[in-house]
Amino acid sequence: MIRLLVIIAVVGFLTCIVTLGGAVALGGRDIAAQGWDRWSWSDRDWNIGWDEHGQRHGSWRNHHKDDPEWATTTREIAWDGATALMLDVPGEVTFTQAPEGPGKLTVTGPKRSVDTLTLSGGRLTDGVSHTGGRLKIILTAPKVTRFELKGVDRLNIEAYDQDSLEISTTGMAKVTGQGKTKALKLNMTGAGDADLAGLDAESAEVSISGAAEATIAPRTSAKLDISGSGEVDLKTRPLKLEKNVSGSGEVRELES
Structure with missing residues (x-):
């Protein structure tokens, strides 16, 4: 061999x-x-993007460097009060929980993409093909409890304090989070990564299909379902632990 x-x-x-x-x-x-x-092909020259059909492709940044439609711009969008954020554009999101009141999205990226963004029911979409990399998105809102990511989206959750938190990822999306919640629900398909060690959760339900990795810190209970080669890293010893692993996946428990 x-x-x-x-x-x-x-x-x-x-x-x-x-x-x-x-x-x-x-x-x-x-x-x-x-x-x-x-x-040479460096990160300065080559952009990875997606078109309106979800197909991944690349383009030369220098090809658009003098085009005003590709100039970097920032736009504020009033949050529509939804309890979920769903991205139909490649994005790098920072979410900060705000006190009661109106929320807002602040989006930075190529003008041709930012100008065509629409927000409806918490779903952010645009009307052009994407060749400019991830948009930088800052969301400040009071009651967002669910996030849906795909592709190579990024999500950073700061100062979270709600009864529940639900995160769904597909592809190679990456999530980090800090704060506290009573019930965490995490669904991952593909090869993404979720580092929620900084999220104080009473209970956690994690479902992984593929090669994704999750780090969690539930105190009371954890229900873990892994199909494939995924991994869950427990940073606490919950009072009740239920795990179901099919394939080469693994649950790493905190040593006593």
């Missing part, structure tokens, strides 16, 4: 060398004249 793995590794390495050599041979003149810098 080890010998087979070594052979595969060597063959792969040689294939990479041959491919690189071919690229140099084909582009040798341009490389010699303009250097390797012109041929």
